[in-house]
Amino acid sequence: MGFFLEVLIGGLLAGVLYSLVALGFVLIFKASGVFNFAQGAMVLTAALALVRALDVFEQWHWPFGVALASAFVFAAVVMAIVAWVAERLVLRKLVNQEGIILFMATIGVTFFLEGMAQTVFGADVYPLNIGLPKDPLFILESLFDGGILVNELDIWAAVIAGLLVTGLALFFQRTRIGRALRAVADDHAAAQSVGIPLNQIWFIVWLVAGLVALVAGAVWGAKLGVQFSLSLLALKALPVLILGGFTSVPGAIIGGLVIGAGEKISEVFLGPSLGGGIEIWFAYVLALLFLLVRPQGMFGERIIERV
Amino acid sequence: MASRSRSFNQVLLTVENISLSFGGVKALSDISFDIAQGEIRAIIGPNGAGKSSMLNCINGFYHPQQGAITYKGIRRARMRPHEAAEQGIARTFQNIALFRGMSTLDNIMTGRNLRMKRGLFWQALRVGPAEHEEIEHRKVVERIIDFLEIQHIRKVPVGQLPYGLQKRVELGRALAAEPELLLLDEPMAGMNLEEKQDMCRFVLDVNDEFGTTICLIEHDMGVVMDISDRVVVLDYGKKIGDGVPDVIKNNKAVIDAYLGVSH
Numbered sequence: 001m002g003f004f005l006e007v008l009i010g011g012l013l014a015g016v017l018y019s020l021v022a023l024g025f026v027l028i029f030k031a032s033g034v035f036n037f038a039q040g041a042m043v044l045t046a047a048l049a050l051v052r053a054l055d056v057f058e059q060w061h062w063p064f065g066v067a068l069a070s071a072f073v074f075a076a077v078v079m080a081i082v083a084w085v086a087e088r089l090v091l092r093k094l095v096n097q098e099g100i101i102l103f104m105a106t107i108g109v110t111f112f113l114e115g116m117a118q119t120v121f122g123a124d125v126y127p128l129n130i131g132l133p134k135d136p137l138f139i140l141e142s143l144f145d146g147g148i149l150v151n152e153l154d155i156w157a158a159v160i161a162g163l164l165v166t167g168l169a170l171f172f173q174r175t176r177i178g179r180a181l182r183a184v185a186d187d188h189a190a191a192q193s194v195g196i197p198l199n200q201i202w203f204i205v206w207l208v209a210g211l212v213a214l215v216a217g218a219v220w221g222a223k224l225g226v227q228f229s230l231s232l233l234a235l236k237a238l239p240v241l242i243l244g245g246f247t248s249v250p251g252a253i254i255g256g257l258v259i260g261a262g263e264k265i266s267e268v269f270l271g272p273s274l275g276g277g278i279e280i281w282f283a284y285v286l287a288l289l290f291l292l293v294r295p296q297g298m299f300g301e302r303i304i305e306r307v
Numbered sequence: 308m309a310s311r312s313r314s315f316n317q318v319l320l321t322v323e324n325i326s327l328s329f330g331g332v333k334a335l336s337d338i339s340f341d342i343a344q345g346e347i348r349a350i351i352g353p354n355g356a357g358k359s360s361m362l363n364c365i366n367g368f369y370h371p372q373q374g375a376i377t378y379k380g381i382r383r384a385r386m387r388p389h390e391a392a393e394q395g396i397a398r399t400f401q402n403i404a405l406f407r408g409m410s411t412l413d414n415i416m417t418g419r420n421l422r423m424k425r426g427l428f429w430q431a432l433r434v435g436p437a438e439h440e441e442i443e444h445r446k447v448v449e450r451i452i453d454f455l456e457i458q459h460i461r462k463v464p465v466g467q468l469p470y471g472l473q474k475r476v477e478l479g480r481a482l483a484a485e486p487e488l489l490l491l492d493e494p495m496a497g498m499n500l501e502e503k504q505d506m507c508r509f510v511l512d513v514n515d516e517f518g519t520t521i522c523l524i525e526h527d528m529g530v531v532m533d534i535s536d537r538v539v540v541l542d543y544g545k546k547i548g549d550g551v552p553d554v555i556k557n558n559k560a561v562i563d564a565y566l567g568v569s570h
Contacts, residue, residue: 176423183406183417190404193366194484195392195421 002144013154015260020216022240022252024209031205037106040234041113047217047226048121050075079210087203128221157219239287245300315343325374334360352541358524367391397486407466418483419444471502491523
């Protein structure tokens with residue numbers, strides 16, 4: 001039992017990181033109906049900007065706290081520029097085009113960002129220390145023999161994700177811009193008619209998605225080091241989205257948790273009988289099953305077409 | 308009710324020689340008319356006459372290739388819909404365009420969007436001046452809800468409401484912006500008699516109580532002749548009549564357009 005819980009908790013905490021990436025997709029999809037393939041590349045760009053700026057500031061012997069805060073600000077500015085350029089040069093030109101065309105455009109943005117980020121910031125693997133403790137931790141020692149081993153960094157990641165989601169929820173539910181975002185998601189023309197400027201809203205959505213990418217990049221980078229494979233996180237977020245629904249923020253979170261936990265549990269408990277490596281394909285098979293049974297995901301809006 | 312004879316002297320909006328085409332299709336050709344401050348102005352015409360295109364030009368969804376629109380004495384350059392909204396033009400749509408996932412209350416609150424000024428941070432936390440502001444806007448919205456008699460559906464997501472009520476919520480959202488010029492695209496289409504009478508009453512009350520200038524497109528001739536001060540008639544993108552309802556009723560070109568001409 002103790003071992004099962006340990007695997008489960010480890011899986012859930014890994015799932016939090018999937019949720020963070022999936023969240024960026026959901027934000028843009030909800031507000032503009034665009035499936036933004038570039039979200040993974042945005043995670044990479046943000047993480048690279050963060051780690052390289054931090055290196056530079058530390059070389060200048062700034063105190064760690066100041067250097068870290070400045071590096072986050074720098075990376076946030078980089079993401080703001082990315083959002084602005086994406087809106088100006090890509091989205092604005094493609095208003096009212098088919099979803100598939102916008103999707104292709106985001107693939108273009110992906111390649112551009114990957115190339116640009118690595119050209120500007122370098123293409124090596126950079127260790128990232130954002131001051132989060134990495135020590136293994138034993139919890140619940142009184143309940144189970146030897147306690148349950150968790151990674152402290154993972155717990156911090158969960159806390160950060162929780163704060164981020166709370167912040168986003170407040171932003172979406174309570175503010176004027178949040179209400180405008182939900183309005184744009186529902187109906188473009190009506191939103192414009194009540195005085196909501198589409199271009200500005202799209203910039204804000206991409207900016208928020210960029211900041212979510214920054215948080216995801218910082219946490220993943222702290223765990224695995226900042227490297228090109230961060231960009232491939234986009235692929236891991238896909239099954240999360242299929243599970244949770246493309247339009248649901250809670251769906252992205254629960255989808256991430258289910259996939260994270262499912263991967264680890266299946267690897268540990270089914271692995272010996274099926275042969276290892278389940279972790280790699282588990283998410284995709286689960287997504288496939290979901291597509292057969294409930295294509296809109298757990299929390300997505302049911303698609304009903306009048307015939 | 309007989310047609311109303313009121314006189315207006317101040318012009319709010321002038322449309323001069325507007326032409327609009329989509330590729331080879333001429334939607335509007337050389338249309339001119341004006342809307343006076345405080346009047347109820349109807350645009351009528353058979354299907355495909357260009358009525359909705361005309362409204363879309365006025366609120367900036369379409370940009371006519373030729374001609375000019377002068378609003379409040381200022382000749383308007385190419386304008387986008389949100390800029391039109393900022394200048395006090397609100398509208399409803401022929402096919403209801405509500406935010407389906409949101410409640411009635413939230414839908415109408417979006418109409419207050421332009422009038423909210425407090426910083427995002429304070430809004431998110433709902434403290435201090437932002438809370439005060441939110442409450443002020445809620446008061447306005449509640450007044451509109453009372454006015455339109457939709458108290459019982461305040462918290463219902465609008466996607467679940469019947470058609471007639473959705474039309475009413477859409478009117479509420481337009482009113483929430485406290486517009487000077489209200490554009491209504493077939494506010495009574497698809498309604499039964501009772502719903503139509505309610506809607507007529509709301510339109511007249513808005514015009515009387517708030518002094519809002521209204522430009523509406525409507526197919527029900529009884530309604531148009533009853534409530535409007537002046538009527539513009541379009542057919543195949545051309546203006547074929549313009550005047551008070553009594554004149555329009557007896558206009559030969561208008562009768563021909565509606566009833567057809569024998570050859």
